Amino acid sequence: MKHLATLNKYFLRYKWRFLLGLLFTAISIVFSIFQPILVRQIFDLLEQNLDSYHLIDHTSVKSAFRGQFSSVLAFYGLSILGFALLSGFFMFLQRQTLVVMSRFIEYDLKNAIYKHYQELDLSFYKIHRTGDLMSRITEDVSRVRMYVGPAVMYATRTVIMMVIIIYLMLKVNPLLTLYTLSPLPILAITIYFVNRIIHKKSEKIQAQLSNITTVAQESYSGIRVIKSYVQEDPSVKHFDDASEAYKKSSISLAKTDALYQPSMALMIGLSVVTTIFIGGMQVIKGNITVGNLAEFVIYVNMLTFPFFSIGWVASMIQRAAASQQRINEFLQVKPDISNPENPVDATFKGDIHFENINFMYSHTGIQALKNFNLKIKEGEKVAIIGRTGSGKTTLAQLLIRMFDPQSGKIKIDGIDIKEMSLESLRTQVSYVPQDLFLFSDSIANNIRFGAPGADMEAIKTAAKQASVEKDILQFPEGFETVIGERGVTLSGGQKQRVSIARGLLKDPNILVFDDCLSAVDARTEKEIIGNLYAFLKDKTAIIITHRIFSLFEFDKIIVLEEGRIIEEGTHEALLLKNGYYAEMYQRQQKGEEENVTE
Known part of the structure; x- marks a missing residue:
């Protein structure tokens, strides 16, 4: 008993x-x-x-x-x-x-x-x-x-x-x-x-x-x-x-x-x-x-x-x-991530600092980040590039405290994120994950999930910025179309863009996009990047990707390899270094030229 x-x-x-x-x-x-x-x-x-x-x-x-x-x-x-x-x-x-x-x-x-x-x-x-x-x-x-x-x-x-x-x-x-x-x-x-x-x-x-x-x-x-x-x-x-x-x-x-x-x-x-x-x-x-x-x-x-x-x-x-x-x-299982006893209440401006971060996944023993340091100033647009398993997604999840590092600190506007309430932190950071998830509900409600009180006009604006509004309007019921479990009705690219619209509707000062354009074609990608560039004008943005967006003017590009920064700089500066980034850019350009020829 x-x-x-x-x-x-x-x-x-x-x-x-x-x-x-x-x-x-x-x-x-x-x-x-x-x-x-x-x-x-x-x-x-x-x-x-x-x-x-x-x-x-x-x-x-x-x-x-x-x-x-x-x-x-x-x-x-x-x-x-x-x-x-x-x-x-x-x-x-x-x-x-x-x-x-x-x-x-x-x-x-x-x-x-x-x-x-x-x-x-x-x-x-x-x-x-x-x-x-x-x-x-x-x-x-x-x-x-x-x-x-x-x-x-x-x-x-x-x-x-x-x-x-x-x-x-x-x-x-x-x-x-x-x-x-x-x-x-x-x-x-x-x-x-x-x-x-x-x-x-x-x-x-x-x-x-x-x-x-x-x-x-x-x-x-x-x-x-x-x-x-x-x-x-x-x-x-x-x-x-x-x-x-x-x-x-x-x-x-x-x-x-x-x-x-x-x-x-x-x-x-x-x-x-x-x-x-x-x-x-x-x-x-x-x-x-x-x-x-x-x-x-x-x-x-x-x-x-x-x-x-x-x-x-x-x-x-x-x-x-x-x-x-x-x-x-x-x-009886206690969460590893919890609110502090006296959380700090602050409105983010967007200054982010990763200090000597070391992180290992306890269930696999994989060391995802090693002595990682990165400063992102308010309003900067930063691209994080690297191979699969280099630690890109881990950075995003650490920023919104899905995990805590074994050592080091992550600060936003000089405040350790462990001193903030989880609700305040995650409300003020818009995260579009790589493994996106859509609910068996209408498209409008899936976008509204990022901001439950948003009206239809704001939803349509977010969809337009994510270049998915035209696709949605082609459905007989438009934004009220029920998309089935995990969004089975939509294509991979459409699901990604709905997920982006959800993140944009939230409209915080910090946005993180985790490889969320992998399933869209080059024309749509160009359109979305153009919309994002205007939307992110005064916001801090981290764009995690495995490919190079040469049309997007990043303030800083970080190249990760096995949890460490191996290259850092602007697009032009990294090309001049003739290192991993330059090699990756050349391969990408060659692939695009071959596709055009075909």
Whole structure:
């Protein structure tokens, strides 16, 4: 139960629903307990008056006696029906409080998990699979809900009913009670050992379910790649293998669960037989009445569901504990990137300084930046060029604190970015990433994502500056066109330009473009560069690229190689050095000439 203890705060949050649910449960049981007591009184009444009825069989009072006796029986019958209705009514109220409470807790828990997911940094997402995250917020939470709702409800009902019924049985005849309940310790031992097996198997099943979700999610996201490489059959085989493992484990768990009901039915059956045999002997000896025996048999039958539910509830608790353990593993993860206690509130002008930055990706051990130093003055336009893996994207992600360097400082306007709130920092820096992402929403809303309060006029202006407005207007629904999951409706170049428009709409003083023109043609690239040059006139801009934009007049061009600056200067100065940049420029020019010739 140590893993489930984290849910106690939710019971406190909904304590009035919880307490009322327990009260309604107790009242419902009390009304149901009256029914065997009334049955006992009916049997005793019949036994006491049967001889008297035979004595007056041929007398004139027989009819009056029968009418009076029938009235008494009708009263008892109506009383039993009334108590059954009252018990059912309070059982309805019990479900309305406890089960509804479980839905509220499920809602709160899902929101808490999702909120925590949003707070975790990129390092967490680099080592955890999407399918696993989805499984924990869906399947695991559903199993936890079964604990905070049905399991608590039935466990409470079982405990209260067993305490009251066993107390009443002991008052009637302790010896008969002892014989009746004698099979139950064996049942308890069976439950204990079976639950240990269920707990282990539940953990394994949840892990396999996460794997199935991951396999399916990756297949849906990469369906175009799968079809392009004709890998449908291997993909189906991969999913089938994962499903087969899950099926075998689920069947194994179902077989274990199947031990509960037969074992309980056996124990309950033994209790009924024992009750009738030993109780009959007690009736013959005159220690109890026939009514007491009938009452005992009803009590044993009333205990049937509580004892059946012991296994069911224990199974739900074990599964919930396994799921809550998985949930707690994530909830206890602390983000490496967090807000300072007293964040500095400042409006950026655009002066950026990287001081002796060293950064290594912890999950791969790759040293992305080594003793990196760079000063960018307010309003400067800087290009960062280098091969794949040279550390270009890392610089951008460090600037907006997706990661923190192991050593060194990054300052904006002289303030260490670790002293700023994440919201303030990221609001004032517009970052257009290399691995762009579009939502399954309208084009307008995807652009508006950069500035949620923007009107349609501002959205159209941003689209025009990103040279994507003409493409958008060709769609039948224009800016209201829903582009599908991850922007599947759009081409690669269109997705890049929509992403650029999103960044431009934000309109901060610092903009970072990470290789965001790789999928556009030369004419569109020239148009976008022209628009950007005008837009970035008074802003600080970092343009990360693997190609040279000779039409864009950069104040500074940085050439990276294995996390270090190997060349730095203007376009003309770097060409005169006749180094890596000049060689790259010549190769690019030669490639463009060959394309024109073709």
